[in-house]
Amino acid sequence: MTMPESLQLPAYEKHLYVFRDQRPERLLVRNYAESDIEALIDIQRECFPPPYPSELWWNREQLLRHMELFPSGALCAEIDGELVGSLTTMIASFDPNHARHSWAEMTDNGYIGTHDPNGDTLYVVDISVSPAGRGLGLGKQMLQAAYELVVALGLKRLLGGGRMPGYGAVRHEISPERYVEDVLHGRRRDPVIGFLLHCGRTPLAVVPDYLDDEESANHALLMEWRNPLIPQK
Ligand SMILES: CC(C)(COP(=O)(O)OP(=O)(O)OC[C@H]1O[C@@H](n2cnc3c(N)ncnc32)[C@H](O)[C@@H]1OP(=O)(O)O)[C@@H](O)C(=O)NCCC(=O)NCCS
Numbered sequence: 001m002t003m004p005e006s007l008q009l010p011a012y013e014k015h016l017y018v019f020r021d022q023r024p025e026r027l028l029v030r031n032y033a034e035s036d037i038e039a040l041i042d043i044q045r046e047c048f049p050p051p052y053p054s055e056l057w058w059n060r061e062q063l064l065r066h067m068e069l070f071p072s073g074a075l076c077a078e079i080d081g082e083l084v085g086s087l088t089t090m091i092a093s094f095d096p097n098h099a100r101h102s103w104a105e106m107t108d109n110g111y112i113g114t115h116d117p118n119g120d121t122l123y124v125v126d127i128s129v130s131p132a133g134r135g136l137g138l139g140k141q142m143l144q145a146a147y148e149l150v151v152a153l154g155l156k157r158l159l160g161g162g163r164m165p166g167y168g169a170v171r172h173e174i175s176p177e178r179y180v181e182d183v184l185h186g187r188r189r190d191p192v193i194g195f196l197l198h199c200g201r202t203p204l205a206v207v208p209d210y211l212d213d214e215e216s217a218n219h220a221l222l223m224e225w226r227n228p229l230i231p232q233k
Helices: 034-047 060-069 103-107 138-152 176-184 191-198
Strands: 013-020 023-031 074-079 082-092 121-129 157-163 202-207 220-226
Touching (some): 023 138, 034 060, 034 121, 060 082, 074 138, 082 138, 103 121, 121 138, 138 157, 157 191, 176 202, 191 220
Parallel strands (some): 121 157
Antiparallel strands (some): 074 082, 082 121, 202 220
16 A cells, blocks of 8 residues: 555645634745745754753754655745744554654654655654744644645555653653643643644553653654554554
């Protein structure tokens, strides 16, 4: 079912409107290019302030590797010519029975040297929307573009580790699994898990030591979106 390595998708380009205070604004979702690098790094700086380690922001070399190894998976969102968000993906082979992994090992520390065109899973390396562009639906539209990629490439699923930034504050009171249960039952709110649920993602497993991420006590919730055109086993 998976598209052979030799078949490349054309460049992605989607124009649509989003609403800010009930006023429509034109959004473009497209692949990012070398000329976007500075803006992409600026978005990371705004999205991941301390205590998030600045070494985990994109660097130029990583972004060049995304464009070289899997240009179709390197997406960004632009409003009125200004870059406001990005979504980076790669292809991986994923076995749900061996779900535990760290972000660094899965993504080759963000350089995506582990990208496997013959894999079955579109893996989200990062999604970021600058604070000024939040709440307009940009994150959701970029994920929608990634779901379209999953279908176009005949992959089984999209998968990613969602940060759980509300967990760090209660880590000594409850387990991460209990925290996730609370979020799923509406007893607690988490900005990233909440966002991913709104975007159609479903939880698979909590993974410890996923990322150096104090707010999440280094945990992540693996969340998938299954290709609805591939029979589920
Ligand atoms: C998480 C993030 C990408 C969301 O981007 P965004 O563009 O503001 O989100 P959207 O406007 O597309 O929201 C899509 C849906 O998620 C919901 N949502 C957004 N933020 C939410 C939050 N904090 N809590 C609960 N739901 C949320 C929206 O209500 C919307 O739901 P709807 O479509 O049913 O109305 C953005 O806040 C961000 O970049 N955060 C910092 C970086 C980060 O932590 N990235 C995640 C790494 S795993």
